[in-house]
Amino acid sequence: MDKRLVVNKVSIVIPVYNSSATIGQLVEDLFKELMSVVELEVVLVNDGSPSDNSADICADLANSNNNIKFLNLSMNFGEHNAVMAGLNYCTGDCAVIMDDDFQNPPSEVINLIDKLNNGYDVVFSKYRKKKHSLFRNLGSFVNDVVAGYVVNKPSGLYLSSFKIINRFLIDQIIQYTGPYPYIDGLIFRITQNYSTIFVEHRPRVAGESGYTLSKLISLWLNMLTNFSIIPLRIATIMGFIFAFIGIVLAIYFIISKYIDPSTPVGWSSLIVSIFIISSIQMFAIGMIGEYLGRLFIKSNGNPQFVIKSTINCEK
Numbered sequence: 001m002d003k004r005l006v007v008n009k010v011s012i013v014i015p016v017y018n019s020s021a022t023i024g025q026l027v028e029d030l031f032k033e034l035m036s037v038v039e040l041e042v043v044l045v046n047d048g049s050p051s052d053n054s055a056d057i058c059a060d061l062a063n064s065n066n067n068i069k070f071l072n073l074s075m076n077f078g079e080h081n082a083v084m085a086g087l088n089y090c091t092g093d094c095a096v097i098m099d100d101d102f103q104n105p106p107s108e109v110i111n112l113i114d115k116l117n118n119g120y121d122v123v124f125s126k127y128r129k130k131k132h133s134l135f136r137n138l139g140s141f142v143n144d145v146v147a148g149y150v151v152n153k154p155s156g157l158y159l160s161s162f163k164i165i166n167r168f169l170i171d172q173i174i175q176y177t178g179p180y181p182y183i184d185g186l187i188f189r190i191t192q193n194y195s196t197i198f199v200e201h202r203p204r205v206a207g208e209s210g211y212t213l214s215k216l217i218s219l220w221l222n223m224l225t226n227f228s229i230i231p232l233r234i235a236t237i238m239g240f241i242f243a244f245i246g247i248v249l250a251i252y253f254i255i256s257k258y259i260d261p262s263t264p265v266g267w268s269s270l271i272v273s274i275f276i277i278s279s280i281q282m283f284a285i286g287m288i289g290e291y292l293g294r295l296f297i298k299s300n301g302n303p304q305f306v307i308k309s310t311i312n313c314e315k
Helices: 023-033 056-062 079-089 106-116 133-148 168-172 181-191 213-226 230-259 265-301
Strands: 009-016 039-045 068-073 094-098 122-127 163-166 194-201 307-311
Touching: 009 023, 009 079, 009 106, 023 039, 023 056, 023 094, 023 106, 039 079, 056 068, 056 307, 068 079, 079 094, 079 168, 079 181, 094 106, 094 168, 106 122, 106 163, 106 194, 163 168, 168 181, 230 265
Parallel strands: 009 039, 009 094, 039 068, 122 194
Antiparallel strands: 068 307, 094 163, 122 163
16 A cells, blocks of 8 residues: 555545446446555445436446445435435545546545645645536536635635545534535534645536536525525615615605605605515515524424435445
8 A cells, every 4th residue: 555645444425316327437447546545435325316227337336346335315315415325324534525427537536635634624626627517617606605605615715526524524524414414514614624636627428417506596595594694694684774775765755845845755666665675574584484494394304315225334
């Protein structure tokens, strides 16, 4: 084993979703790249893939290699829930979280490990040039902006899904049992001891990104309502602002009427005021409802994930 590495065992956690065309080759390349330098464990989590035989392929891989664990979730719970499932079953000194689409080359994993060995809790990858679609890049940008305000993300840090976390961080993250996990939010609840490293980013080999607009909105709501009370503060501040505007306008109208008694009462200004105030009220009520709804779902025992079957998953 290469003496430059202090990590003895590495877990690779891969959420799998409709990736029958890539997952077999990805796992093969991971073992080719890493088996000679570290003890390797690959944890495949099938997130209810509805359109192909990803589950069967992952099961075959696990049955052919004891160093591959397979968790088959009962339905599609979402990427972050699938990652949480994998982290609960990984046993490495650290865990590399990576996508199933080959956009992150297996050869880059060793560079993440080397960087982590400098004493960091987490190392994020970053790209000189991203190969995502325009929609995915836009979604990532919005996600980055939201995270900067909500989860204490350091300025300038890109929250890549391709990252490595140490055992300390794994053990802390899996203490979270709520139904709406957000991995990066949990990381920055625990530590600010992070670093970044440039890695290659390749075009997607097959299929399309599983991130739809609805999934991106769901991710942003997870950040906003699970890791922050900023939306409630915004509603409060907006309430104060519009109350102040209302008082100023009331004083203005009273003075105008006093100076010129013939000044007609403005119907349009009344309607505009009603619409603005009503929209603020609806926003505030909606955000409060979102918080209360999530508290209800959590207290009602909504699962973070449900595992239908496993292979090689004795902890």
